Amino acid sequence: MDNKLLVLIINDMVIFPNNEVRIEYDNFYDKQMIDIVDRIEDNLMLIVNPIDENNINVTSFPKYGVLGRLKLKMSVPNGKTRIVIEGIERVEISSFEEDGNFYRANYSNVEIIENEDTKNYFNILIKSLENYIAKVPYMGNAIMSQLNEIDGLSDLCDLIVSFLPLKYEDKKKYVTTISAIERCKFLIADMNRDLKFVALEQKIEAEVEKEINDTQKEYFLREKINLMQKEIGDEKSKDTEVERLFKKVNRLKCSAKIKEKIKREIDRYDSLNSNSPELGMIRDYLDWMVNLPWNNYTKDTEDLVKVKSILDSSHYALEEAKDRILEYLAVKQNTNNLRSPIICLVGPPGVGKTSLALSIAKSLNRKTAKISVGGINDEAEIVGHRRTYIGANPGRIIQGIRKAGTTNPVFIIDEIDKMTKDIKGDPASSLLEVLDPEQNNKFSDHYIEEEFDLSKVMFIATANYVEQIPYELRDRLEIINISSYTEYEKLDIAKKHLIPVELEEHGLTSLQVQIDDGAIMTLIRNYTKEAGVRELGRIIATLFRKIVKKLLLNKDEMFYKIDDKMIEDLLGKKKYFYMETLEKDEVGVVNGMAYTVFGGDVLPIEATLFKGKGNLTLTGSLGEVMQESCHIALDYVKANMDEFKIDNKVFEENDIHIHVPEGAVNKDGPSAGVTITTTLISLFTNRKVDKTVAMTGEITLRGRVLGIGGLKEKVIGAHRAGIKKVFIPLENEKDLDEIPKEIKKDIKFITVNNYFEIYNYLFVGGDK
Numbered sequence: 126m127d128n129k130l131l132v133l134i135i136n137d138m139v140i141f142p143n144n145e146v147r148i149e150y151d152n153f154y155d156k157q158m159i160d161i162v163d164r165i166e167d168n169l170m171l172i173v174n175p176i177d178e179n180n181i182n183v184t185s186f187p188k189y190g191v192l193g194r195l196k197l198k199m200s201v202p203n204g205k206t207r208i209v210i211e212g213i214e215r216v217e218i219s220s221f222e223e224d225g226n227f228y229r230a231n232y233s234n235v236e237i238i239e240n241e242d243t244k245n246y247f248n249i250l251i252k253s254l255e256n257y258i259a260k261v262p263y264m265g266n267a268i269m270s271q272l273n274e275i276d277g278l279s280d281l282c283d284l285i286v287s288f289l290p291l292k293y294e295d296k297k298k299y300v301t302t303i304s305a306i307e308r309c310k311f312l313i314a315d316m317n318r319d320l321k322f323v324a325l326e327q328k329i330e331a332e333v334e335k336e337i338n339d340t341q342k343e344y345f346l347r348e349k350i351n352l353m354q355k356e357i358g359d360e361k362s363k364d365t366e367v368e369r370l371f372k373k374v375n376r377l378k379c380s381a382k383i384k385e386k387i388k389r390e391i392d393r394y395d396s397l398n399s400n401s402p403e404l405g406m407i408r409d410y411l412d413w414m415v416n417l418p419w420n421n422y423t424k425d426t427e428d429l430v431k432v433k434s435i436l437d438s439s440h441y442a443l444e445e446a447k448d449r450i451l452e453y454l455a456v457k458q459n460t461n462n463l464r465s466p467i468i469c470l471v472g473p474p475g476v477g478k479t480s481l482a483l484s485i486a487k488s489l490n491r492k493t494a495k496i497s498v499g500g501i502n503d504e505a506e507i508v509g510h511r512r513t514y515i516g517a518n519p520g521r522i523i524q525g526i527r528k529a530g531t532t533n534p535v536f537i538i539d540e541i542d543k544m545t546k547d548i549k550g551d552p553a554s555s556l557l558e559v560l561d562p563e564q565n566n567k568f569s570d571h572y573i574e575e576e577f578d579l580s581k582v583m584f585i586a587t588a589n590y591v592e593q594i595p596y597e598l599r600d601r602l603e604i605i606n607i608s609s610y611t612e613y614e615k616l617d618i619a620k621k622h623l624i625p626v627e628l629e630e631h632g633l634t635s636l637q638v639q640i641d642d643g644a645i646m647t648l649i650r651n652y653t654k655e656a657g658v659r660e661l662g663r664i665i666a667t668l669f670r671k672i673v674k675k676l677l678l679n680k681d682e683m684f685y686k687i688d689d690k691m692i693e694d695l696l697g698k699k700k701y702f703y704m705e706t707l708e709k710d711e712v713g714v715v716n717g718m719a720y721t722v723f724g725g726d727v728l729p730i731e732a733t734l735f736k737g738k739g740n741l742t743l744t745g746s747l748g749e750v751m752q753e754s755c756h757i758a759l760d761y762v763k764a765n766m767d768e769f770k771i772d773n774k775v776f777e778e779n780d781i782h783i784h785v786p787e788g789a790v791n792k793d794g795p796s797a798g799v800t801i802t803t804t805l806i807s808l809f810t811n812r813k814v815d816k817t818v819a820m821t822g823e824i825t826l827r828g829r830v831l832g833i834g835g836l837k838e839k840v841i842g843a844h845r846a847g848i849k850k851v852f853i854p855l856e857n858e859k860d861l862d863e864i865p866k867e868i869k870k871d872i873k874f875i876t877v878n879n880y881f882e883i884y885n886y887l888f889v890g891g892d893k
């Protein structure tokens with residue numbers, strides 16, 4: 126039976142029976158044709174791949190095509206038409222003819238034979254397919270799920286070919302070959318060709334990779350050889366090196382065992398080929414071994430008077446630390462017990478911890494080593510890496526000892542409170558081994574491998590906060606606290622230490638510059654803000670630098686007296702201001718006392734009332750603890766309002782607002798308890814509080830006044846602000862010993878145990 130259908134010419138893809146494709150057209154003729162297929166031709170068409178795409182005419186069409194059905198047609202936004210065509214079956218084309226702009230073809234159905242033979246081929250093809258999928262990396266196995274629906278060889282071939290990554294030209298023959306067995310053979314051949322190609326590809330890849338590896342390896346080795354040769358020269362210089370090492374080890378003051386070990390390593394070094402990668406590693410190791418001070422002591426100064434005078438001349442005050450050193454020396458002389466104490470100087474920055482440790486070394490005539498353990502989180506930093514580790518080195522302790530060059534240096538370990546702990550280990554526990562007098566005569570660094578005696582080392586650790594020193598370490602240390610300096614102490618340090626040192630540094634004499642106490646005080650109060658004197662030293666240096674310049678530029682002026690005005694001229698406007706006491710006594714304002722990292726200051730706490738329903742508003746720099754203190758104070762006042770003679774309507778009809786000015790440190794929280802309480806009572810009873818009174822203390826709900834920290838600093842701050850009377854918790858009475866005399870004579874201290882003592886004093890009538 127002959128049929129006629131419009132011909133859809135496709136020249137870049139192949140549509141097989143049982144196969145659906147999606148095509149997009151923007152070509153007018155194709156669109157027109159699809160329109161006709163859609164409207165007139167019952168959605169049927171003949172799909173044909175021309176023999177020669179460049180020369181399409183009735184003679185250039187093949188003998189077979191595929192009958193196709195238009196399944197979907199839609200316009201898409203880019204002006205194109207999208208269609209989905211389903212291939213139905215192969216057909217034989219008997220003739221083509223032109224039909225207007227299009228071609229029509231006469232076609233007839235072809236019979237596809239399926240028999241025993243095709244069944245065998247079917248099974249062979251499935252096997253080949255499985256093998257192909259297994260071996261070709263870019264072939265997914267999605268096709269396998271569709272195999273169930275296939276029952277004839279022809280369909281199987283059509284399915285497989287639509288999945289195969291074949292070129293268009295190669296695919297065309299699968300349409301025009303009617304025999305399923307033929308197509309099956311084509312498929313097996315095509316798959317085999319692909320498999321060979323894949324195998325070849327893999328082989329080439331492996332070879333290339335190997336080649337790259339080999340070249341890399343070679344390059345790497347060459348580099349290494351180059352480096353080593355550079356390092357050791359040639360074989361000849363290796364010989365001299367070995368000779369030099371032997372000489373050095375013979376002269377080395379160390380135990381026979383260590384000597385033996387070093388010699389063995391030198392032998393190993395000698396026996397290695399100069400291209401051996403181990404050579405550099407052993408050389409480094411030997412370098413460490415022959416340069417460590419295994420047995421090289423300095424002799425301590427025994428003259429205690431001399432030691433004391435050196436310490437006194439370098440550092441003002443710091444009596445406790447100095448005493449401890451003198452005690453150590455005294456005991457050592459008396460008993461000949463050499464075991465050193467492990468001192469830990471704790472205090473804020475710039476109070477002289479490190480410089481005192483250095484000066485202890487100087488006074489004892491010891492060498493120094495200094496390391497910082499701040500921020501380290503890896504125990505290898507302390508005990509070194511094993512030698513097998515690439516780039517291994519000894520830990521910081523051994524490094525410090527080598528730098529010091531003696532077995533008994535003063536070893537300063539800075540920032541012992543700033544170590545961290547993580548998966549790399551706990552450096553604190555390694556440090557414990559270093560510092561433990563029971564174990565440290567046999568300190569074992571992972572790199573050095575031999576025991577090193579640290580028991581004669583005088584370790585001095587430094588820290589800012591004692592609480593942050595790992596507990597197990599704290600236990601072993603003799604903590605010596607160095608608190609912040611008062612202004613008077615700073616003045617003394619400046620006069621006796623910083624100014625003379627800086628004068629000398631700048632080549633100046635006191636005949637050329639003078640600076641009076643008032644001016645120094647201005648520098649301390651208005652140009653620095655610190656617990657120690659580091660900034661002060663720096664600012665004095667700046668001042669002197671500018672004076673030197675003046676002296677050189679203006680030769681007529683031979684002498685400069687530094688006063689406040691000159692300071693402002695040279696250093697610019699004042700930078701820091703401290704709280705001054707209030708101008709007059711006021712209701713609802715009371716002086717608290719703050720302890721900051723920069724020292725102490727007064728902290729006036731204010732409260733106001735306004736119409737409301739008893740709500741509490743808190744503003745200012747209030748940390749959580751301080752907010753809690755405000756609530757405790759308010760509840761305590763409410764609970765005792767009868768005793769305090771407060772009308773309870775105050776709470777019902779008003780909102781309360783408490784404000785703490787900037788500058789207070791959040792962590793200083795609870796010690797403002799008594800101040801907040803007093804502020805509230807003053808506010809609720811409308812009575813003024815003396816502006817020259819300040820107070821500090823934590824308050825409990827029952828009115829007990831608890832101890833606080835930083836009394837010395839707080840009192841110094843209060844004194845500077847002109848405070849005359851200070852309430853302190855009874856618990857802190859002992860700390861009064863630390864307060865400088867000059868301050869004690871200006872301030873009256875009243876110790877209290879219960880808040881009522883403050884209340885009675887201020888509001889009922891103490892000895893004002």
Ligand code: ADP
Pocket residue numbers: 439440441442443472473474475476477478479480481587618622623657658659662
């Ligand atoms: P820290 O180690 O506590 O941070 P430093 O030891 O580095 O402080 O001291 C900072 C500077 O202050 C040093 O120049 C030091 O000489 C000086 N200094 C600190 N305290 C004193 C003091 N009591 N007497 C003399 N100089 C001091």
